[in-house]
Amino acid sequence: MPLSRRDFTARTVIAGAGVALTGTVGALATAPGALAADDSTRRDEHGRPCEPGYGPLRPDPAGLLALPAGFTYRVITHSGVTKLDSGESTPSGHDGTAAFEGHRGVTLLVNNHELKGPRTRWAHPVPLTEGLVYDPAAAGGCTVVEVRRGGEVAEWVGIAGTSTNCAGGSTPWGTWLTCEENEDLAGKNGMTKDHGYVFEVDPHDRRANREPKPVKAFGRYAHEAVVIDPRQGHAYLTEDASGPNGLLYRWTPPRGFRHGRGKLRDLAADAGVLAAAKCFDSAGRFVDDLSRATKIGTVYGVDWVEVADRDARTVPVRKQFAAGAVTRARKLEGMWWADGGAYFVSSYAREESPGAAHDGQVWFYDPKRRTVRLTVLIGVNADPSAEGGYDGPDNITVSPYGGLVIAEDGSGLQHLFGATESGRTYPLARNELNIGTAEEPEYSEFAGVCFSPDGRTLYANLQDPGIMLAITGPWRRAH
Numbered sequence: 001m002p003l004s005r006r007d008f009t010a011r012t013v014i015a016g017a018g019v020a021l022t023g024t025v026g027a028l029a030t031a032p033g034a035l036a037a038d039d040s041t042r043r044d045e046h047g048r049p050c051e052p053g054y055g056p057l058r059p060d061p062a063g064l065l066a067l068p069a070g071f072t073y074r075v076i077t078h079s080g081v082t083k084l085d086s087g088e089s090t091p092s093g094h095d096g097t098a099a100f101e102g103h104r105g106v107t108l109l110v111n112n113h114e115l116k117g118p119r120t121r122w123a124h125p126v127p128l129t130e131g132l133v134y135d136p137a138a139a140g141g142c143t144v145v146e147v148r149r150g151g152e153v154a155e156w157v158g159i160a161g162t163s164t165n166c167a168g169g170s171t172p173w174g175t176w177l178t179c180e181e182n183e184d185l186a187g188k189n190g191m192t193k194d195h196g197y198v199f200e201v202d203p204h205d206r207r208a209n210r211e212p213k214p215v216k217a218f219g220r221y222a223h224e225a226v227v228i229d230p231r232q233g234h235a236y237l238t239e240d241a242s243g244p245n246g247l248l249y250r251w252t253p254p255r256g257f258r259h260g261r262g263k264l265r266d267l268a269a270d271a272g273v274l275a276a277a278k279c280f281d282s283a284g285r286f287v288d289d290l291s292r293a294t295k296i297g298t299v300y301g302v303d304w305v306e307v308a309d310r311d312a313r314t315v316p317v318r319k320q321f322a323a324g325a326v327t328r329a330r331k332l333e334g335m336w337w338a339d340g341g342a343y344f345v346s347s348y349a350r351e352e353s354p355g356a357a358h359d360g361q362v363w364f365y366d367p368k369r370r371t372v373r374l375t376v377l378i379g380v381n382a383d384p385s386a387e388g389g390y391d392g393p394d395n396i397t398v399s400p401y402g403g404l405v406i407a408e409d410g411s412g413l414q415h416l417f418g419a420t421e422s423g424r425t426y427p428l429a430r431n432e433l434n435i436g437t438a439e440e441p442e443y444s445e446f447a448g449v450c451f452s453p454d455g456r457t458l459y460a461n462l463q464d465p466g467i468m469l470a471i472t473g474p475w476r477r478a479h
Contacts, residue, residue, distance in 0.1 A: 053426025291355030384412030
C-alpha cells in the first residue's frame with residue numbers, strides 16, 4: 001500500500017534525528033539513527049580532533065599502488081599475466097567482486113569481467129568453458145579466484161558468454177549475482193542471445209553453474225548492482241543508464257517462494273513483482289530525481305510502482321514510465337546490504353539531472369521505514385587531478401571497522417577512500433599505474449572493493465588492465 005504522509009513524517013523524524021553535517025563529505029551513520037557528530041571523532045592528548053584514517057599515502061616504488069605506512073599489497077590476478085586452471089590468461093576488465101569463506105581457510109572471490117560486445121574486441125575475453133556459456137558471441141562473464149591459506153592462487157571460469165558484467169551482489173546463501181550492464185537484444189552488436197539480465201554464480205559448486213540461465217524475473221535493463229534482504233527476501237537493484245536517468249528497483253518474491261542455492265534460476269520470467277522507486281518529501285511532494293537532495297540527512301519516503309514489461313521487448317524499462325511516475329538518478333552504481341538496509345550510490349549529477357550538480361551521493365534505503373536517507377554527499381571536485389578530493393563513487397562496501405570503503409571511478413586521480421561514521425573522509429589507496437602518457441596521464445578506476453570473510457584483507461580491482469589486489473595492514477576503527 002502507498003506510504004501515507006503521516007507515516008512518512010513520523011519515520012522521517014526517527015530516521016533523520018541522528019544526522020549532523022560534519023567533515024568534508026558530510027555525515028555518515030552506518031546504523032540508522034546513530035549520532036554522527038564531532039563527539040565521535042578521535043582526539044589527541046590536547047583535545048584536538050585527529051585526522052581520520054591511517055595517515056598519508058606513500059608512493060609505491062613499483063608504480064602500482066600508494067598505501068599508508070604499514071600497509072602492503074599483493075597482486076592476486078593480472079590479465080594477460082596470470083593463468084586460469086585451464087591454461088588461458090586471466091580475462092581483463094575486472095569489476096565487481098565478492099568474497100566468500102571456503103573450506104580450510106580458503107577465500108573464494110567471484111570476479112566480474114566488464115567486457116562489452118563481441119569477443120574479437122578483446123585480447124583476453126572470458127574463455128568459453130564447456131557447459132558454462134550463455135552466449136558464445138559475448139566476451140564477458142565471471143571467474144572464481146581461490147586464495148589458499150598458504151598464499152597459493154587458483155582461478156577458473158564461473159560463467160562465460162555474458163556481456164558487460166559490471167557490479168552485482170552476494171546473496172545470504174553464499175552465491176554471487178552478476179549483473180549485465182547492457183540492453184543488447186539478439187542480433188545487435190553481434191550477440192546471439194538477449195542481454196541485460198542477472199545470473200547466479202556459485203563459487204562453492206562448479207556443477208551448479210552449468211547451463212547458465214538468466215533470472216528474467218529481475219528484469220532486463222542496464223543492471224549495475226543487486227542486494228537481497230535476508231529477512232523479507234526482496235531484491236533491490238540499481239540501473240546505470242541515461243536518457244532518461246536510471247531507476248532503483250525492488251523485486252518482491254511470489255507468495256511461498258523460499259530463497260536458496262539454485263532457486264532463482266527456476267523462477268518463471270514473470271514471477272513476483274518488479275517495481276521502481278517513487279520518492280516524495282515530508283510535504284508529500286513528488287521528487288523527480290535524487291539530485292534534488294542537497295543536504296546530508298535528507299529523507300524521502302518511498303513508494304513502489306510496478307513495471308509493465310520487465311523484459312523490455314520494445315521499450316526499455318526506464319522509458320515505460322510517464323513523467324511524475326518514478327524517481328530517477330544518474331549512474332546508480334554500487335550497493336551493499338548492512339544495518340538492516342541497502343546502501344546505494346549515485347556517482348554524479350550534471351546537466352542530465354534536474355537538481356544540483358554533485359560528484360557523488362550514497363543513500364541508505366530502510367525497508368522497515370520505507371525511506372531513503374542521504375548519508376554521503378560529495379560536492380563537485382574542481383580539480384580531480386590534485387590529491388585531496390574525490391569524485392565518482394562506484395562500488396562500495398561496509399567496513400568491519402566502521403564506515404564505508406568506496407571505490408572511485410571519476411576523473412583524474414583514482415582512489416579507494418573511506419567515509420567514517422562521523423562523516424569524515426580519508427584516503428586508503430591511490431592507483432599509480434599510468435595507462436596514459438607522461439604528458440596526459442590516465443589512471444583506471446577502482447572496482448570490486450570487499451573485505452575477506454575474516455576482515456583482515458581488503459580486495460580491490462584496477463579495471464584496466466585488469467588487476468586484483470589484496471591489501472593488508474594495521475586495520476582498526478578509522479574514526
